[in-house]
Amino acid sequence: MLKIIAMMYVTLIPVILAGIMVMLWCKLPILKGLAKPIDGGRYFTDNKRIFGDNKTWKGFLGYILFNLVFSVLWGLLCTNESLKSLSFFYQYHENSIGFNCLIGVLLGLGYALFELPNSFLKRRLDITPGKTLTGPKKVFFIFLDQADSIFGVALVVWIFYPLGILLYLLYVLIGALTHILLNMLLYFMKLRKNMF
Numbered sequence: 001m002l003k004i005i006a007m008m009y010v011t012l013i014p015v016i017l018a019g020i021m022v023m024l025w026c027k028l029p030i031l032k033g034l035a036k037p038i039d040g041g042r043y044f045t046d047n048k049r050i051f052g053d054n055k056t057w058k059g060f061l062g063y064i065l066f067n068l069v070f071s072v073l074w075g076l077l078c079t080n081e082s083l084k085s086l087s088f089f090y091q092y093h094e095n096s097i098g099f100n101c102l103i104g105v106l107l108g109l110g111y112a113l114f115e116l117p118n119s120f121l122k123r124r125l126d127i128t129p130g131k132t133l134t135g136p137k138k139v140f141f142i143f144l145d146q147a148d149s150i151f152g153v154a155l156v157v158w159i160f161y162p163l164g165i166l167l168y169l170l171y172v173l174i175g176a177l178t179h180i181l182l183n184m185l186l187y188f189m190k191l192r193k194n195m196f
Contacts, residue, residue, distance in 0.1 A: 003086075008171055009178075010078075010086040014070035015107055015153050016182065021070075022062040023186065034058035038116075048126070051119040064108030071104030072097055088161040106156045114152030118144055143176055146183070150175030 026035070035058045039050035075095050078084045084095055093099055127141070154171040157163060163171065186192045 004167070004170075005174060007086050007088055008174055010083065011088045011157060012107075012153060012175070014067055014074045014104065015111060016178070017070045018063060018066035018108065019111070019149075019179075019182070020186070021066045022059055023192065025062045025066070026056070026059050031058060034061060044120075044123070046124065048123045050123065051116060052123055055116065055119050060112045063112040064105055067108035067111065068101060068104035071100045071107065075100035088157050088163075091161055093160055103156065103160065106159070107153050110152030110156040111149040112152075114150075114155075115148050118148040142180070146179035147172050147176035150179065 035056050037049075037051065037053050038055045038057060038060060039052070042050055044050050075097065078087055078090065078095055084090050087095075089095075089099075089103055122141070150172045154163070154168050154175065157171065158168055183192060187194065
């Protein structure tokens with residue numbers, strides 16, 4: 001089991017690094033034209049925003065860009081056989097720049113796209129963008145906020161390695177817990193406004 005968990009982390013190191021970089025990227029005063037909401041400020045049929053102001057093109061493209069960059073760099077480091085053997089991606093596929101570009105783009109898309117349904121749901125429930133509910137529903141939404149993107153990136157892993165449903169769900173659970181710990185760390189480093 002410890003080897004499987006180690007493989008999960010080794011496989012998704014680029015995603016973890018990209019997630020941190022996207023937070024910094026979105027705060028930088030560059031490419032302000034991309035800092036526009038994906039939903040264009042439009043409303044759904046219930047007269048509520050589709051995704052809200054926090055889901056921007058700058059963040060969406062940032063996830064793709066930084067996952068691409070870190071997947072290529074991580075692939076170069078994984079030429080070491082012992083490290084390479086711990087990546088799900090390289091069990092059945094060659095560690096090449098082309099392959100790493102492909103998985104980088106797919107990981108970025110998986111991360112960014114799988115955040116959108118959660119934002120859509122939260123707008124329907126009148127949860128303020130960037131905030132969670134109070135009371136009993138709070139725990140559910142804290143977990144969902146951290147797990148939504150992991151559903152997407154673990155699905156990308158499953159495309160290239162036959163995880164199976166149980167390993168996929170374990171990936172989501174461990175990924176969400178890791179996401180929570182990273183958010184706490186980034187909050188204490190004053191890189192996040194709120195912990196969750």
